[in-house]
Amino acid sequence: MTYHAYQRLSPKNRAQSEHRQAVQALFPEVTWHQEQGVRGNVPASERPVLSALLAALQTGDVLALHWIACLGRDIADVVQVITALLEKGVVIETVVQRLRFSPTDPSTQAMLQLLAGMAEEQTRRRLVAAEWGREALREDKESWKQRFKGRPADKKRHRQIAELLLEGETLQACASKTGASLSTVKRVKARMNAEAEGQHCLRAGHAK
Structure with missing residues (x-):
């Protein structure tokens, strides 16, 4: 051993x-x-x-x-x-x-089932966040463009990063596949999260 x-x-x-x-x-x-x-x-x-x-x-x-x-x-x-x-x-x-x-060990299977349940919940939360991101991009494209105003050369790359993030790629994978820096990928993700959160708050306000 x-x-x-x-x-x-x-x-x-x-x-x-x-x-x-x-x-x-x-x-x-x-x-x-x-x-x-x-x-x-x-x-x-x-x-x-x-x-x-x-x-x-x-x-x-x-x-x-x-x-x-x-x-x-x-x-x-x-x-x-x-x-x-x-x-x-x-x-x-x-x-x-x-x-x-x-x-x-018989208890190992029980622990794995517990972890599997936690994994499903983690995946569900990611899917919900991804859907908010997609809706934000569909419904507020002008706002998305304004956030990157003044940097036209990066616009296509930012779109590619956003699409990869929505597909569940890691930050490092997005950076490697698009040739962007890790800090750029982080900024795009932060803006996507902000857009998604804003859309969620707006819907919650309408629901009241």
Whole structure:
């Protein structure tokens, strides 16, 4: 049995040193795999260090995590990763709540069902937000144009980014596919959210 630990390093996480110490205290013989330069919303398959680790883990190995969120922010993706590891005979241990996902533990299936339910709710919320965004773009195209007034060269690219975001692409994927900077993608997403929220408030006001 070999113990491995995965950690995504982020300058915004000031507790990552404490997280590592907590994992190390429970699993002293663990081999560390640390990811740098990757955002939390990037899927496991697109993380170089994590994807290599998942491929290398074998039956009987243990993957130690501070919490399952280390695998990603998308719960459906996390469930998929955990399920794939269980099918390989790998055990997943977490420090937070001391959870243990094991192929031979009856409670593992119940935990996966709970996570699957959370994933469905997360997806539903995203679909609702995406629909608000589509309606905002359809019903207030002039306002959308005004927000990017003075930057005609970027208008087509912003549209492409918006379409990719509505299709559920990650920020990093949008930046890669359109050739835009990550900050540009973030600005477009922020404006889309503002448009969607404004449309929602307007409808709520009419409903009163």
